[in-house]
Amino acid sequence: xxxxxxxxxxxxxxxxxxxxxxxxxxxxxxxxxxxxxxxxxxxxxxxxxxxxxxxxxxxxxxxxxxxxxxxxxxxxxxxxxxxxxxxxxxxxxxxxxxxxxxxxxxxxxxxxxxxxxxxxxxxxxxxxxxxxxxxxxxxxxxxxxxxxxxxxxxxxxxxxxxxxxxxxxxxxxxxxxxxxxxxxxxxxxxxxxxxxxxxxxxxxxxxxxxxxxxxxxxxxxxxxxxxxxxxxxxxxxxxxxxxxxxxxxxxxxxxxxxxxxxxxxxxxxxxxxxxxxxxxx
Numbered sequence: 001x002x003x004x005x006x007x008x009x010x011x012x013x014x015x016x017x018x019x020x021x022x023x024x025x026x027x028x029x030x031x032x033x034x035x036x037x038x039x040x041x042x043x044x045x046x047x048x049x050x051x052x053x054x055x056x057x058x059x060x061x062x063x064x065x066x067x068x069x070x071x072x073x074x075x076x077x078x079x080x081x082x083x084x085x086x087x088x089x090x091x092x093x094x095x096x097x098x099x100x101x102x103x104x105x106x107x108x109x110x111x112x113x114x115x116x117x118x119x120x121x122x123x124x125x126x127x128x129x130x131x132x133x134x135x136x137x138x139x140x141x142x143x144x145x146x147x148x149x150x151x152x153x154x155x156x157x158x159x160x161x162x163x164x165x166x167x168x169x170x171x172x173x174x175x176x177x178x179x180x181x182x183x184x185x186x187x188x189x190x191x192x193x194x195x196x197x198x199x200x201x202x203x204x205x206x207x208x209x210x211x212x213x214x215x216x217x218x219x220x221x222x223x224x225x226x227x228x229x230x231x232x233x234x235x236x237x238x239x240x241x242x243x244x245x246x247x248x249x250x251x252x253x254x255x256x257x258x259x260x261x262x263x264x265x266x267x268x269x270x271x272x273x274x275x276x277x278x279x280x281x
Contacts, residue, residue, distance in 0.1 A: 165199030
């Protein structure tokens with residue numbers, strides 16, 4: 001091995017080591033949470049920590065229903081909010097992104113600026129004035145305000161992300177489809193929409209994770225029936241009788257599973273989206 005090759009090998013080894021340390025730092029809380037959810041309560045904070053503890057147990061999961069009776073119902077509420085918010089965000093942002101990308105007129109600069117400015121506002125600024133409105137409409141303690149508020153804060157970034165993907169699609173493809181008899185809407189549906197699938201996948205993950213973990217809107221707009229899982233977990237942490245960490249970590253692990261499944265389901269599209277444009281012909 002020459003001196004140059006040795007130096008390059010050393011640089012590569014250092015890079016991989018640093019990357020491994022960063023990944024370990026980021027993944028440690030998740031690893032600790034998942035492993036501890038299978039430990040008896042007495043061994044969760046034991047030192048030195050064991051990998052699975054002396055007794056691998058599902059007891060923490062079996063006790064969730066008794067410790068937090070509404071958790072699985074609240075998990076279903078979170079699912080409703082997430083699915084509803086993602087669908088509504090896609091329906092609004094895909095069309096808006098197409099307009100911003102394909103129609104080059106000066107008057108569109110103002111709404112384009114406004115949707116970015118709205119994203120800059122802290123959610124609490126909007127939640128407080130919305131509360132009496134939702135109360136007057138009889139929507140408190142339902143999933144409707146959570147879906148609407150979540151969509152309102154997601155549609156801006158989703159629109160900008162999808163616009164970037166549509167900008168990379170040559171408009172000549174749509175023009176060729178229109179020459180063959182398609183109108184502009186049909187050309188978009190048949191040509192452009194399939195090509196921005198990686199962008200749609202990225203938006204779905206981004207919006208879904210945000211809505212799945214959303215806390216503030218659920219805390220303000222719900223009380224019992226429409227409460228979501230993050231609020232339930234937060235209430236369990238502040239239990240006046242003391243937090244039962246085994247059950248809490250089990251609840252948090254269950255809450256993590258749908259996000260992992262979603263990312264695994266669309267990971268190919270995500271990778272394709274990240275590499276789009278990396279190689280130019």
